[in-house]
Structures are given as C-alpha cells and as structure tokens.
Amino acid sequence: MVTSITSFGRSGLYDWMMQRVTALVLLTYTVFMIGYLLFNPGLDYEQWKDLFSGTGMRIYTLLAILSMVAHAWIGMWSVSTDYIKQAGARFVFQSACGLLAFIYVVWGVQILWGI
C-alpha cells in the first residue's frame, strides 16, 4: 500500500480533524485579539508588554502560531496537490511552505520569550 508522505499527519482523516481543531484555536484567538484591541483603544507599550509577559498568554499565542502553521500546511498541501501537477514544482512549493512555517515558529518563540 502506498500512503501519502507529504500530508501533515500521513492520514486524510487525521488532517481533516487537525484542520478543524486548529481552526477553532485560531477562531478563539482572533476573537480574543479583536476584542482586546477594540476595548483598549488607547493601548500603550506597558499594557501591551504586560499582556504578552504572562505565561498563559505566551502559551496561548504559541498555540495559535503552531495552529496557524499546521492549518496553513494542510491548506497549502491540499491546494498544491490539486493544482501543481508537476512533481518537481510541487516539491519546491511545498518545501518553501515548510521553510516559511519553520521560520514563523522560531521567530514567534523568539519574539514571545525575548520580551
């Protein structure tokens, strides 16, 4: 049996589930951030720094970044396997997506724990 080696979890059902779970994480994070910015119109640096200094917020933000990366991978994988028929081009595209995802995670950790 040949199984997919480039999908996120090597299983369509697993990817399907992860896409929805990560979507819910991103939904709550988006609603939270929009709400926070709406209710704090005169936001200053101290307040903004305090928000991201808490361990809870750091964990939540890192969870959102990891969710975004997984969500984006599954989405881009679906699109590229559907539309990029040429294997070499698809490999290059998916590699670029993977590299970007890696960069976003490391960069995000650096920002969050560098405050």
Next chain:
Amino acid sequence: MMCVLSLSLESQAGFNEAAEMLQESFLAKLIAWGLVSALLYHFFAGIKHLIMDMGHCEELESGQLAAKATLIVAGVSILLAGVWIW
C-alpha cells in the same frame, strides 16, 4: 504582521514606531487592511464550513443562502475594519 508584532514588543521606541506607522502611513494602513480583509473573509467562510460539517445548509437553496450570507457578513466586516483602521 510578525514584523509589527516584533517591533511593538521589542521596546518603547519600537512600539511608538509601529503605532506611528499604523497611524500615519497610508501604505501601512493599506497593507494592514489587506491582511485583515483576507483574514476576515477566511474567518467567516471557515465558520460556514464548520456549520456545513455539522450537517446544516447542505441543500441547494439553504447552501446558496449561506454562501450569500457569508459574502455579505464578510463584506460588511471588511468595510468596518477599514473604518477602524482609518
């Protein structure tokens, strides 16, 4: 987006710079609005997708209605986001 987050959390000066950029620069506002617009449309279309996963609005009539509702809600929220940014 990551650049602005990084800048705004790095120091007081960085925060001021990011805030000023988003308040003064037309190009920065346009980029922010573009990113927010794409996110909002994806956000509402995603919610519709989850509703359909739960087995609602899967018939032709209700499906078309849900699709139109998604477009309208996304359009209105994108306009509101534009008002907020400017």
